[in-house]
Amino acid sequence: MAETTAMDPQGEVFNFAQYLLDCNTGHAARLAYVDDQRALRYGELAHGVQAVAAAIKASGVRREERVFLLMHDCVDWPCAFLGAMYCGSVPVAANTLLKAEDYAYMLAKSRSQLAVVSQALLSVLLEAMALGPHELRQVVVSRAVHPLPEGCVAMEDWLAAQAALAQCAPTHPQDPGFWLFSSGSTGRPKATVHSHANPYWTAKLYGQDVLALHAGDVCFSAAKLFFAYGLGNALSFPLSVGATTVLMAERPTPDAVFHRLQGGVGGQKPTAFYGAPTFFAAMLASPALPTAQAMALRLVSSAGEALPADIGQRFKAHFGVDIVDGIGSTEMLHIYLSNRPEQVRYGTTGWPVPGYDIALRDDAGQEVPDGETGDLFIRGPSAAMPYWGNRDDMLKVSGVYVSPFEVESTLIEHSAVLEAAVIGVPDADGLTKTKAYVVRKAGQDVSAEELKAFVKDRLAPFKYPRIIEFVAELPKTATGKIQRFKLRALSAGQA
Numbered sequence: 001m002a003e004t005t006a007m008d009p010q011g012e013v014f015n016f017a018q019y020l021l022d023c024n025t026g027h028a029a030r031l032a033y034v035d036d037q038r039a040l041r042y043g044e045l046a047h048g049v050q051a052v053a054a055a056i057k058a059s060g061v062r063r064e065e066r067v068f069l070l071m072h073d074c075v076d077w078p079c080a081f082l083g084a085m086y087c088g089s090v091p092v093a094a095n096t097l098l099k100a101e102d103y104a105y106m107l108a109k110s111r112s113q114l115a116v117v118s119q120a121l122l123s124v125l126l127e128a129m130a131l132g133p134h135e136l137r138q139v140v141v142s143r144a145v146h147p148l149p150e151g152c153v154a155m156e157d158w159l160a161a162q163a164a165l166a167q168c169a170p171t172h173p174q175d176p177g178f179w180l181f182s183s184g185s186t187g188r189p190k191a192t193v194h195s196h197a198n199p200y201w202t203a204k205l206y207g208q209d210v211l212a213l214h215a216g217d218v219c220f221s222a223a224k225l226f227f228a229y230g231l232g233n234a235l236s237f238p239l240s241v242g243a244t245t246v247l248m249a250e251r252p253t254p255d256a257v258f259h260r261l262q263g264g265v266g267g268q269k270p271t272a273f274y275g276a277p278t279f280f281a282a283m284l285a286s287p288a289l290p291t292a293q294a295m296a297l298r299l300v301s302s303a304g305e306a307l308p309a310d311i312g313q314r315f316k317a318h319f320g321v322d323i324v325d326g327i328g329s330t331e332m333l334h335i336y337l338s339n340r341p342e343q344v345r346y347g348t349t350g351w352p353v354p355g356y357d358i359a360l361r362d363d364a365g366q367e368v369p370d371g372e373t374g375d376l377f378i379r380g381p382s383a384a385m386p387y388w389g390n391r392d393d394m395l396k397v398s399g400v401y402v403s404p405f406e407v408e409s410t411l412i413e414h415s416a417v418l419e420a421a422v423i424g425v426p427d428a429d430g431l432t433k434t435k436a437y438v439v440r441k442a443g444q445d446v447s448a449e450e451l452k453a454f455v456k457d458r459l460a461p462f463k464y465p466r467i468i469e470f471v472a473e474l475p476k477t478a479t480g481k482i483q484r485f486k487l488r489a490l491s492a493g494q495a
Contacts, residue, residue, distance in 0.1 A: 009197040014173040016196040017053075017086035020239045021046045027242055030215070033075045034266035035247040037143075040075040042242070048075075050164035052083025058162050059138050061113045063088035063169055064176055068112035068136070070094045070103065070121050072249035073225050076142040076155060078235055080116045081225070085177055085196065088169030089113075092179040092191075093226040095477075096121060097251070103128035107136065109191055110179060116140045116155070118249075122148075173197035176385065180228050182330045192228075192330045193385045199236040201381040202334035205355040207237030210338060211299060211324070213272060215242040218296075220260055220270035222252040222279050222480070229303050232334040233274040246270055252279065252480075254286040262294050269296040276304035276480035278419060280311050280323065285418055285441060292319045303328050303335055304481045308409040309346035326350060333382040347409075356380035395424040397432055402463050404434075404484075410458050411436060411451060411465075416444035421474050421482045422465060425491050436465035437487055439473060 007022055008014055024030070028043025040048070056067060067084040069091050071077050084091035092110045094103065096118075103125060107115075115136050117125045122141055126149065129136065144154035171177070177196040207213050219238045223230035225247075238245045246260055246268050257279075263269040275283075280302065283289065300315070300323045307325035316322050326338030327349050337358055339350035352358040359367050360374035368374035395402045404422035411420035419439040424432040440446065448468035455464040475486040 009173045009200045012172060013170045014196050014200070015086065015088075015168040015171045016177055016199055017049055017082040018168040019200060020082065020236075021049065023240055024242050027215075030242055031244045031268075032239065033078065033245050033247055034268055035074045036249060036265060038075050039266055040079075045078065045239075047164055048079035048159075049082045049086050050166065051159045051162070052079050053087035053168070054162040054165040055140075055158050056084055056089055056114060057087050057165065059114055059158075061087075061089050061137075063171075064090055066090045066092050066110040066112040066179065068092050068094060068107060068110060068115040068117075069226070070096060070115065070117045070125055071142055072096055072118045072120065073230075073234070073247040074118070074142065074249050075247065076116075077225050077247070078239075080142070081178070081235070085171075086168045087165060088171055088175075090176050090178055090193075093181075093231070095181065095226050096224065100124050100127035100131055104131040104134070106181060106191075107134040108132055111135045113137050114140065116142060118142050119145050122152070171196050174385070180226070180231070180330050180333075194333055194382075195385055198333050198382040198384070199232070200240075201355065202232050203236040203240040205381075206326075206335050206338070206353050207232060207240060210335075210340060210353055211237070211272070211301065212341065213237055213241050213243055213299075217241070217243040217272050217299075218246060218268045218270045219243055219272045219274070220246040220248075220257075221274040222257055223274055223276065223304070228330040228333050229274070229328060229335075233301070236334075243272075244268060254279075254283050255288055257283070258286075258288060258290050261297070262290055263296075271296050272299040272301070273297055274301045274303075277302055277307045277311055277325075278305070278474075278476065278480045278482065280307070280315055281412070281419060284311065284314055284318065289318070292321075295319070297321050299341060300324065301326070306349060306405045306409075307346070308412055310409070310413050312344070312346040326353075329378075331384045332356075332378055332380060333384070336378050336380055336382075353380075395422075395432055395434060397424070397434060397462060402434060406459065407434060407436065407455065407463055407465060410455050411438060413458070414446065414451060414454050416440055416446035417451070419474055419482075421484060421487055423484050423487050423491065425467065425488075427466075433466040434463070435467040435469065435491060437469050437471050437474060439471060 024042040030042050032042045032045045033040040081091045139152045140158050142155045174195045182190045221230045221233035302323045302325045312323045322344040326335035328335035336356040357379040359377045407422045408420045418441045421437045425435045475483040
């Protein structure tokens with residue numbers, strides 16, 4: 001049997017944090033991260049990871065016990081996340097835009113022993129702690145403002161009390177590495193456990209083999225680090241090749257993103273940008289849309305929801321760069337079906353990522369013929385350990401399946417429509433009818449009847465939305481995914 005090391009994701013010992021540090025041995029001076037306040041070079045990142053690991057152990061957290069991370073994207077985030085993995089504990093990355101009730105649920109579910117929290121989020125964490133039972137022993141505050149409440153410690157003081165941990169925990173590739181909560185697009189967020197090996201495979205099979213990221217890239221993700229998509233974009237992928245990553249604490253808006261894409265943070269102009277379809281639509285609709293010459297983009301990636309062809313084509317026409325659309329999930333950690341940087345076919349999700357098996361199956365589990373509708377089955381090395389989500393968004397209208405995405409894509413081709421979301425609602429007879437929630441572009445006007453006729457002209461007659469409601473905005477997750485369960489609840493309340 002071949003000798004195994006911490007670098008072997010198929011061996012007996014593999015620690016993902018140590019793997020990333022090993023990938024950048026000899027490049028201590030290379031820039032790893034830059035945010036609005038600090039820059040972190042690879043040598044400083046390694047020290048930060050080992051310092052966090054030592055402090056976690058000194059706090060009494062044991063291997064496989066959870067560490068709750070409620071942090072805005074900043075250079076402390078990768079240190080905390082990888083530091084927890086380095087010492088064998090399990091970081092739980094939490095969405096920063098939820099309410100105290102959600103965090104109380106997550107704390108209870110994870111039985112986290114320690115929390116690392118951004119100063120701006122400390123009050124909501126304390127509120128969550130007061131709402132229900134939890135097992136937190138200590139709260140560590142990133143970029144703390146003194147004085148802190150009792151039981152809280154500033155991160156810099158917490159780290160200074162211990163010498164950095166020189167040796168990582170000898171974890172197995174399939175040991176629990178970290179938790180992510182699903183984005184909540186179908187209901188209450190669900191805990192998804194990933195192993196130490198899983199992010200290795202997404203970085204290798206997609207970040208390197210498909211996107212071809214390299215050490216000269218500067219990466220910037222509108223999707224935050226707590227999201228599976230953002231974790232790959234801004235941590236696993238760039239660190240595995242020695243690239244630089246720009247982090248943004250604030251919520252992404254077109255203006256905030258344009259500022260960074262034009263080198264407004266540390267003079268770093270991103271070459272690789274990651275977003276979601278709804279955000280690309282907002283970018284293109286912004287009056288402050290920069291020119292292609294003001295940026296340095298060579299690669300643009302999209303996930304979260306299927307990319308409408310019209311958005312991809314307009315983006316390419318303006319910036320001269322294709323959007324590489326793919327589909328992934330929290331359960332598979334990143335993208336498993338995707339277009340390619342040099343092979344983009346708008347209106348499709350592309351081809352299986354090498355290393356993943358993809359099949360469309362019917363209700364009996366049999367593969368369906370080409371051109372037929374079925375459920376998507378995925379098998380690959382990055383699949384989550386104990387949880388697998390199963391969701392079906394197809395609508396059956398008058399006995400025929402209708403894809404909400406197809407109707408949404410057609411609606412936003414109208415010049416007056418910014419965004420659209422389609423759900424199924426029961427009529428007086430209990431039959432499913434399609435309903436569209438539509439956001440008009442600023443200063444534009446269009447009637448429901450005009451939009452129905454517009455869709456009828458482009459799709460089969462049975463596919464047009466029977467009901468159209470105009471709204472100021474659509475409910476979304478922090479990563480820009482439309483929360484259709486909220487639209488269904490809204491519609492049910494109106495019935």
